[in-house]
Amino acid sequence: MGIIKYYDFKESEAFIFDGFIINQVKEGAVIEPKHNVLLNNCIKKHFSGKNMVYISNRAKSYAVNPLIYPKAEKIPNLVAIALIPKTQLMRKNAEYEREFFDKPYEIFDNLSGALDWAHSLLEKL
Numbered sequence: 001m002g003i004i005k006y007y008d009f010k011e012s013e014a015f016i017f018d019g020f021i022i023n024q025v026k027e028g029a030v031i032e033p034k035h036n037v038l039l040n041n042c043i044k045k046h047f048s049g050k051n052m053v054y055i056s057n058r059a060k061s062y063a064v065n066p067l068i069y070p071k072a073e074k075i076p077n078l079v080a081i082a083l084i085p086k087t088q089l090m091r092k093n094a095e096y097e098r099e100f101f102d103k104p105y106e107i108f109d110n111l112s113g114a115l116d117w118a119h120s121l122l123e124k125l
Contacts, residue, residue: 002017003015003016003017004016004017004018004046005046007042009038011025011026011029011031011035011062012024012025012026012029013026014042016042016046019050019051019052019053019118019119019122020052020053020054020055020115020118020122021039021042021043021046021052021053021054021055022055022057022111023054023055023056023057024056024057024058024059024060025056025058025060025062026060026062027060027061027062028060028061028062029060029062029063030062030063030065031062031063031064031065031068032065032067032068033065033067033068033071035068036068036071036072036075039054039072039075039078040075043075043077043078047077049077050077051077051079051122051125052077052078052079052122053078053079053080053081053082053118053121053122054072054078054080054081054082055081055082055083055084055111055114055115055118056081056082056083056084057084057111058083058084058085058086058090058094059086060086061090064093064097066096066097066099066100067100069097069100069101070100070101072101073101073102073103078103079103079104079121079122079125080103080104080105080106080118080121081101081103081104081105081106082105082106082107082108082114082117082118083097083105083106083107083108083114084107084108084109084110084111084113084114085107091107094107095107104121
């Protein structure tokens with residue numbers, strides 16, 4: 001499970017692995033629907049023709065416009081989202097955001113749980 005590529009974007013760090021992206025948004029960022037273009041470009045570049053899972057490691061405090069989810073849902077090989085909130089407030093926000101995404105979406109207490117779920121889900125597809 002070695003890292004394939006690392007990106008240090010303006011508002012996040014992305015770690016590309018075989019089958020998934022782990023994204024850590026930077027402190028104070030505001031994630032808007034326009035950020036889906038960046039996500040979609042990464043997916044096209046590294047996962048062309050392959051299913052993948054987006055894992056959000058929410059280690060920092062930032063804002064998410066939930067309207068990103070209906071647009072992200074249209075990325076064909078993005079099959080699921082996993083979130084790892086650091087605080088209870090982040091967990092409540094993630095639970096609210098779940099309402100905007102109609103593909104598999106799970107919330108985990110730690111990265112290993114999210115990775116196990118992502119691997120299991122990809123094996124079933």
